[in-house]
Amino acid sequence: MAQSGSNPVGVDNTFRRKFNREEYLERAREREQQEEEARNKPKGKAPPVQRKPLKHRDYEVDLESRLGKTQVVTPIAPLSQQAGYYCSVCECVVKDSANYLDHINGKKHQRALGMSMRVERASLQQVQDRFDKLKKQKVAGSFSEQDLDDRIMKQQQEEEERKRQRRERKKEKKKEKAPEEEPEIDPDVAAMMGFGGFRSSSKK
């Protein structure tokens, strides 16, 4: 109290921090405006990509086609000819079958294929339809009298076809051989020597 008396009037004598109300009001307005703009504008991040649900592989994974084969591997060979399993989607080589399966089941690979890791839920109706379909397939694939006859007929036809082809091939061979054999052995000489041209010329 004594201090306030000694100070001149009109001079700020408190230790409290003072705020320039105008300036901060201005700032607040600016910020509000920015926020408004940000809200109206679409988000900076790209919209989330709609990925298809995970799909079951309907083909067998080829793990054994190169089993037991020998292959020269050079470091300069393209990736697809290097040792190991090559994934053409991700362009990488995986060293063994377990890791390859892990890779093609993995997130990165599935993402490259455009699939999320979520599995679609099947409904009861779908399951029932599946049951019916598979049962019908099974019935169709079963064995019957008619089926047997058909199969025998088919087999016979194939057999005949094969025989016919073999005969034709033989004929062609004979035709090819005939002209080159004839001029080589003179029939008279052959008769004199006591053989009738059975031997081929290569035996001489």
Added chain:
Amino acid sequence: MANRTDPTAKSIHGTNPQNLVEKIVRSKIYQNTYWKEQCFGLTAETLVDKAMELDHLGGTFGGNRKPTPFLCLVMKMLQIQPEKEIVVEFIKNEDYKYVRILGAFYLRLTGSVTDVYQYLEPLYNDYRKLREKLSDGKYSLTHVDEVIDQLLTTDYSCDIALPRIQKR
């Protein structure tokens, strides 16, 4: 991850359904080739195909405790958690005994006690033969009703500890 439970799946017996299979067996399943190759991305619909191809049941076998395809498919069902109606459809089908056993096993693992008795007891009338793979890799002959009896009266089957159910 490919081995994640369906995010919409409800927890069963107070836990993640996949935890019903104990940890060691579970990891054996995850590293099994059949699991990785055939069971990837299955839905309840495509699971039907695989279930129809089954020709034996059993838990794990051999020196390194390899899981059978049956066990892999049980695991897959725990993972995708098909609706109860679908499981009942599995049990009701007459033509495929292994599909029936698969459904029954899954219901025994996850269903309520009343459901288990309601749907499994009628299967006592099914006397068809089944092949079971023993832990040494050899097969033995059993029957559908025997397996159902095992499910209803014991607490351990196919290397899976079954949840407790009240006695009839």
